[in-house]
Amino acid sequence: MHSQEETIQKSLKMSFKVIRAYDWLLDLYVLDFFVDDHWEKLPLSWRNAFYNMDPQILGNILDGKIPETVLPLSFLALMKSVKCLTLTRQVLDKSGGEKSKGSPSDTCGGHPRLANLFLKHVKLKKRHEISLMAEVVHNTARQSDCNAVLDFGSGLGHLVRMLAYKYDLHAAGIESQTQLTEEARKLDLELEYTASKHISSESMDKLKRPTHFNLTLSSHKQLVEMALPDCMEEYGLVGLHPCGNLGPLLLKHFINFMKAKFICLVGCCFMKLTPDGYPMSQYVKGLDSDLSYFSREISCHAIEVYCDRLKKGDYEDLKIHAYRAALERILVEIDPKLKHAPVRSIKHSNNLTFERYCSLAFERLTLPLPKDPSVFARAHVDLRQWRRVVIVYTLRLALAPLVESVILLDRMLFVLEQGLSCEIRPVFDPKISPRNHIMIARRTI
Template identity: 40%
Template sequence: MTLNTNKMLNKENKVQIEIQSSMCYKIYQQYGWLLNAYVSDYYVSDYWRQLPQSWRDSLENLKPEVLASIIDPAAALTDFQILPLSLLSLRQSLIYLSLPRAQEFLYVDQLKPTYSLLYNKNVMQNKHFKNCFWKRIKMKKRHEIQLIAKMCYKLANETQCNYIVDVGSGLGHLSRVLCYMYGFRVCALEAQEYLTTEARKLDDLMENKMKNYFDGSINNKLRVTHLNVKVKTNCDGSDILEAVKEAFSSNDNIQFGIVGLHPCGNLGPTLLRLFKHSSRVKFLNIVGCCYMKLTTPGYPLSTYCKQNNYDLQYSAREVACHALEAYIAKLKVGDFDQLKVHAYRAALEKLIINRSPSMYHSQVNSVKCTDGLEFAEYCSKATSNLGIELSRSEMDSLEIRNYLDDWRNVVVFYSLRLMMAPLIENIIMLDRVLYILESGHHCEVTSLFDPKLSPRNQILTAKKY
């Protein structure tokens, strides 16, 4: 029985979650070599021959659009796709154990605000007001801000809390929505001083523009408090408590909720620890990000995962941050130029270590794949920072030409890794869920964002009553 994200998680289903976590980790142990492999090493390590023979026989030179249905958990396999039983079993296990990624819609319009003096629905619906918020904000960010703000609104009503701390606030776009549209008292914490300064300027600009459209509809006493604070990620978040005291000019009794839109690496776990240890934190609302930057204080968190030594290598945590749905879309349309880049990178790695073994895994430049990008041009752009110049004879050798002709199998190998990427995110998410449940609090996992727009679309929320 797998975790239902529409259900409040509590101590009654903790054992179920432990079993699910254990099953996920057993799959990782079995296929860890695949998840921990770098596609750039495909030719160097001859990864194709490390796949089971039955897999190679069924997947060799597979058309991208057929491959898309194999790695897409929402797609049904067609009658002509004859796959080995071990691969079918893996695919079905991933579907069964994975947290659902399909977007779950959040309805909050019928909630009655507990802080009605600060809330003005007419302001929220005014087109001029909306334009002030969304100008120069990309669609992905706008999508995320609108939905995570609604979730904050829901949690605030349920916990009777109207103070919110936005950790990693950047330019303050989410903080402004929470403050001016929903009426929360907001403290925005950002590590980069430049972003804090720019956020204050954007606040001033918005307020000046809004004076032309409203007469007293906006509470002039409501302003986001922007603080330049670099939260320590190896402690329990006590520096956040100090910032809250400064922001709200209050005593130590102010209770607040925490929101983190993609807190990087160990910052997310720090927010979880603060929620656990401080009675002042009423709710938590965070979206994972940059799992490869997690270190020992950040994973594992739960007693259960620590006792079972659930360790994840860097490369596996890194692939968990990739965009599965977006890649499936590329496969379906047969965007060959975008797909061939995997073979380009793997062939380039072979050329680099042939030239100089000490440069193995050197950081090359990221190269945007455009229509008709030739391998020689790719190599020139990718290695411009390494101080080496590959000759035409090296790049045109028979070995390299054979590698490039083999690009479909490189895509197959990359796709198999990506098919398993949600498994790693599940392991990390279940560890965080168990950490909350071991603390005696309730939590939920909600696939709030559209995964095609926002690959990290699962939100972990927790609250105290």
């Protein structure tokens, strides 16, 4: 019987075989579709199969529903491999784990009139995330016999506020932007003012108030030097979508310092990882494990939302990908140095013409709009192939969960190699929060 560590190693080894075989597809950046003639890079059997396929059918394929249409065996084998090797993204436990017992009514977390107190000023996506994350963190803290947590990238403090006032944990938020920290303190006071109208003075006096720190982390050793309150001598680490290398940095701190009793981590922005953040495990470091920027970037896309739009036939606005690719050809021909020039997001609408799109793009790049009509004439020829752009992008996206799984399993293996327990659990609704896995690691008591 294989150990958890051996099972993950086997999965990673097979995953990299698949990735190495399809690096060419992962690296087909949508901007370069016309510049590099991406369609011709697909195997002939794929081109023949997908040439006239409605993107709606492709959406069903991406969702695991293989149509009656004859498809290339190589493509079917790829889809099966990805499905078998990818971490499940389906949330089975809607509560995010063991449900906490109700709090006494004379508390911030238990008074019926304060039920929505922690969701004020919070957007829908963040509401979903902090509610489930706080539940997971609270349960993990209880299992670890630890009543203090440090939240990294705490922003306006929505999560630490809930952990402190609702779940009665000593909570500190670590944020690099002073303005956000100051605003977080104001929101703490606003919450207390509202709570004081409904709960007793005695309960108000017992509140565990969150602490907010300004700190830009560049080394996990900085945490050792932080002047934490005495009540936080031992603590859990919390990271809700820490960007790039911050997630790996927190994992390294957890591994190296016994005072860190547990970690609850949700990854994000994998394209910003450097060699300090990936690979992490010794096993993966010994494999041919390179992941290009383009493959890490596609792994962060919202596959479920995109898939639903295709299945519903709601893909007209996906033409924006073709617009951007056609624009790229124009820019590169004007000046090769303009390759991948940063054009800020231009929203697509049914009445947005390509000429108007270009006008907005050139304006944002502070460049004069080309006056030669032949430039736009050829672009319109390109745009007739917009379905091909959508198809190639969708084929790339089919590999995205595999790349994300490799990054997450590498982190999990890094923890297991140290002899500590670790699990990865899908908790958030992926249609609301695409990076929906929480990594939970604990030191045994």
